[in-house]
Amino acid sequence: MKIFSMILKNLKLLIRSKFSASVVILGPLIIVLLVGAAFNTSSVNNIRVGVYAPAYTELTTSVVNAIEKNPQFKVLKLKTEQDCLNDIVSGAIHVCLQFPENFTAAVQDANIITFNVDNSRINIVYLLIDSISSEISVKTTELSQGLTQVLIDTLDTSKASASKNKEALTLMSSDNEAIKQKSSDILANANSITVSINPSDYNLTDIIEEIDSKCSNCSTDVLKEIQTSLTTLTTQLTELNNKTALIKTDVQLIQTTSAANTQKITDLQTSFESTISSIDSIQIKEAGSIATPIKTKINPISQDKKNWNFLFPTLVALIIMFVSILLATTLVMREKNTAAYFRNFITPTGEFTFIIGTFLSCLIILVFQLAIIFGQALFFLKGELLGIIFTVLISLLIIASTFILLGMMLGYAFKSEETSILAAMSASSFLLFFSNTILPIETIPPSLSWIASFNPFVLSDSILKKLLLFKGSFSSVATELYVLLSYLTVFLILTFLTRQITKRRLGQ
Amino acid sequence: MAAPPFIQFQNVTKSYGKHLVLNDITVDIPFKEITGIIGSSGSGKTTLLNLLIGFIRTNSGKILFQSRELKKDIKNISTIFGFATQAGSFYGNLTIQENFYYFGSLYDLHKKDIEGRMNELLNLLELDYAKNVLAKDLSTGMQRRLDISLALIHNPKVLIMDEPTEDLDPILRKELVKIIRKIRDDGTTIIITSHLLNEIENLCDNIAILSDGRIIEFDSPTKLKDKYKKQSLDEVFEVVVQKFHKEEGIDPKKHDMPTYQIPFWWEKEEKRK
Numbered sequence: 001m002k003i004f005s006m007i008l009k010n011l012k013l014l015i016r017s018k019f020s021a022s023v024v025i026l027g028p029l030i031i032v033l034l035v036g037a038a039f040n041t042s043s044v045n046n047i048r049v050g051v052y053a054p055a056y057t058e059l060t061t062s063v064v065n066a067i068e069k070n071p072q073f074k075v076l077k078l079k080t081e082q083d084c085l086n087d088i089v090s091g092a093i094h095v096c097l098q099f100p101e102n103f104t105a106a107v108q109d110a111n112i113i114t115f116n117v118d119n120s121r122i123n124i125v126y127l128l129i130d131s132i133s134s135e136i137s138v139k140t141t142e143l144s145q146g147l148t149q150v151l152i153d154t155l156d157t158s159k160a161s162a163s164k165n166k167e168a169l170t171l172m173s174s175d176n177e178a179i180k181q182k183s184s185d186i187l188a189n190a191n192s193i194t195v196s197i198n199p200s201d202y203n204l205t206d207i208i209e210e211i212d213s214k215c216s217n218c219s220t221d222v223l224k225e226i227q228t229s230l231t232t233l234t235t236q237l238t239e240l241n242n243k244t245a246l247i248k249t250d251v252q253l254i255q256t257t258s259a260a261n262t263q264k265i266t267d268l269q270t271s272f273e274s275t276i277s278s279i280d281s282i283q284i285k286e287a288g289s290i291a292t293p294i295k296t297k298i299n300p301i302s303q304d305k306k307n308w309n310f311l312f313p314t315l316v317a318l319i320i321m322f323v324s325i326l327l328a329t330t331l332v333m334r335e336k337n338t339a340a341y342f343r344n345f346i347t348p349t350g351e352f353t354f355i356i357g358t359f360l361s362c363l364i365i366l367v368f369q370l371a372i373i374f375g376q377a378l379f380f381l382k383g384e385l386l387g388i389i390f391t392v393l394i395s396l397l398i399i400a401s402t403f404i405l406l407g408m409m410l411g412y413a414f415k416s417e418e419t420s421i422l423a424a425m426s427a428s429s430f431l432l433f434f435s436n437t438i439l440p441i442e443t444i445p446p447s448l449s450w451i452a453s454f455n456p457f458v459l460s461d462s463i464l465k466k467l468l469l470f471k472g473s474f475s476s477v478a479t480e481l482y483v484l485l486s487y488l489t490v491f492l493i494l495t496f497l498t499r500q501i502t503k504r505r506l507g508q
Numbered sequence: 509m510a511a512p513p514f515i516q517f518q519n520v521t522k523s524y525g526k527h528l529v530l531n532d533i534t535v536d537i538p539f540k541e542i543t544g545i546i547g548s549s550g551s552g553k554t555t556l557l558n559l560l561i562g563f564i565r566t567n568s569g570k571i572l573f574q575s576r577e578l579k580k581d582i583k584n585i586s587t588i589f590g591f592a593t594q595a596g597s598f599y600g601n602l603t604i605q606e607n608f609y610y611f612g613s614l615y616d617l618h619k620k621d622i623e624g625r626m627n628e629l630l631n632l633l634e635l636d637y638a639k640n641v642l643a644k645d646l647s648t649g650m651q652r653r654l655d656i657s658l659a660l661i662h663n664p665k666v667l668i669m670d671e672p673t674e675d676l677d678p679i680l681r682k683e684l685v686k687i688i689r690k691i692r693d694d695g696t697t698i699i700i701t702s703h704l705l706n707e708i709e710n711l712c713d714n715i716a717i718l719s720d721g722r723i724i725e726f727d728s729p730t731k732l733k734d735k736y737k738k739q740s741l742d743e744v745f746e747v748v749v750q751k752f753h754k755e756e757g758i759d760p761k762k763h764d765m766p767t768y769q770i771p772f773w774w775e776k777e778e779k780r781k
Binding site: 347349504 | 561562563564583584586587589591593595596597598599600607611614615616658659
């Protein structure tokens with residue numbers, strides 16, 4: 001029962017203190033709700049892709065069009081390479097795609113797209129590369145398929161041609177068999193010619209002489225012998241005649257077949273030449289190039305390699321934000337809670353003098369802390385800061401002033417120290433959540449992302465990155481500084497107004 | 509020809525929203541005298557003092573200082589008045605000396621002037637031996653004296669003291685009364701509020717009785733006692749207030765009650781129980 005009464009009492013007290021209740025109960029809920037709603041995504045949005053190409057080839061245009069088709073990306077064509085790089089530093093674009101002059105697929109050195117990225121944005125750089133690469137890889141696959149198709153077509157043509165040639169060769173082979181057969185026949189025929197045309201066999205001279213001498217007395221035997229000889233000769237000659245005719249026919253056949261084979265060989269030569277020429281006509285023969293006709297190269301724009309360098313600007317912005325807000329809130333609350341607060345009001349001292357007094361007190365403490373941090377940083381940055389020290393100091397002053405005034409405003413707005421500290425912590429956490437520190441703001445819906453880009457912490461982080469990582473000039477951070485100056489003015493006015501309200505409360 | 513009154517309230521009205529705190533106040537505060545303002549809690553005493561020092565603005569009416577309207581001379585108000593509060597308006601974590609330097613600088617005093625004035629006041633209020641002690645480590649009586657001394661650092665013409673003897677034991681009270689008289693004798697006009705009517709009676713040259721936002725009596729304690737034929741200021745106060753309530757038809761049980769609007773849904777819950 002006692003505990004119930006205590007709980008009831010505590011709840012009543014909390015609810016009747018509306019401001020405290022809203023901070024204690026609603027504050028964390030609102031943060032969780034907003035962060036939950038904002039980061040309930042799995043992709044990056046509103047990515048500004050800068051494109052630079054000395055000349056837009058057909059392939060360049062098709063790759064750019066492929067990226068443009070994806071609503072996640074907004075493509076900005078830039079006139080020079082330097083513009084493209086500068087725009088990354090300024091944050092106008094997230095990534096700069098640089099195409100070679102004659103961008104052609106699978107041609108050595110002419111097929112490389114360079115991704116210029118801000119590697120200091122560790123938590124988004126690979127997400128960006130991955131997202132854009134996936135768009136390019138679709139195009140790459142298309143090209144790769146085209147190139148493979150050319151190879152396959154050539155192979156098909158060669159195969160058809162080879163099949164045709166194979167038939168011709170079969171025919172030539174059978175022709176050769178026929179020639180071989182005919183040659184054997186000729187040889188057999190030639191071998192079978194038994195006619196020996198040896199004049200001595202026929203004693204034709206003797207016969208003629210004998211006939212001449214003995215013709216008058218020519219006996220029948222002589223005539224018979226002559227007749228027989230002549231008959232034998234005639235038979236042999238006839239046989240010879242026949243064989244010769246056969247041989248002629250065969251040789252003629254061989255000639256015809258050879259001529260046909262010569263034609264076939266010419267045809268085969270033509271076919272092979274055509275196949276060779278077809279294979280020669282394939283431009284891309286390297287397996288790697290066919291598999292990856294477009295190559296990508298990552299070019300980090302910051303030369304710093306260590307994560308510490310990338311984290312340093314964010315770390316400084318984070319320290320300035322938390323220390324400024326909490327310190328200013330605490331100082332104001334301490335001041336408000338002292339009995340001396342009243343006496344301050346009744347002295348002939350302007351309201352702004354008190355605001356400036358508290359502001360400068362916070363600033364001095366912060367300067368002391370920053371001096372230690374930057375003292376350490378000089379060791380890592382190796383004196384590179386000296387060239388831009390004035391811009392860095394001005395920027396740090398504006399950043400610190402903005403957060404100090406925000407903290408002071410919270411300090412004046414809340415009644416109790418605990419509530420104001422909680423409000424300061426909630427405000428700082430809120431600014432931290434909607435920045436690039438935990439998750440990139442590109443992962444939240446575009447409308448919220450646009451609002452988050454005006455988050456003073458995001459602006460401070462961006463300013464310090466540009467100055468400390470990219471050694472940017474004053475003009476490179478001017479826009480962010482002007483926005484911060486606007487915040488500063490608004491916070492100053494609100495600080496003044498909330499202080500007036502506390503004064504009025506004190507009078508009552 | 510008589511000198512004009514030192515401080516004049518002319519038909520001064522002040523309200524917070526619908527709550528009327530001061531209603532048509534008209535009173536003259538005499539020069540170099542101690543004027544006590546007495547009234548029940550919530551009668552508007554502190555509001556009256558806050559109006560005087562320009563901490564809050566009137567809704568209507570005028571407050572004149574030596575015939576000059578204070579509203580038009582806002583820059584000088586803070587130099588004319590010194591204010592000693594009941595709570596002790598100083599920094600506990602600063603020493604007496606540091607408090608003097610800080611508040612002296614807020615009154616645009618030079619370091620040497622602050623030093624001179626500090627020594628003078630610390631002597632007067634018998635705090636010189638504790639110059640370097642942190643204010644929070646001082647006893648209650650010393651803290652009260654430190655607050656008064658800080659209220660006097662810029663040598664104001666008028667010292668306003670809101671319940672200065674509250675929470676003090678009788679010995680410390682006596683000491684403080686002595687000091688207040690000393691300050692008056694040095695030529696400072698003093699306006700004082702208190703619940704302790706016996707003390708006021710002995711200390712003040714004039715008494716203003718405040719009830720329901722109005723000054724219902726203003727005179728010297730002796731004259732008031734004579735007028736109402738009473739032995740003490742306590743009795744006078746009781747009679748005057750009762751008479752006023754009767755004349756105005758005010759229910760003393762209801763008046764000056766602070767209000768708080770309970771959320772309707774909570775009210776329903778309570779009724780259900």
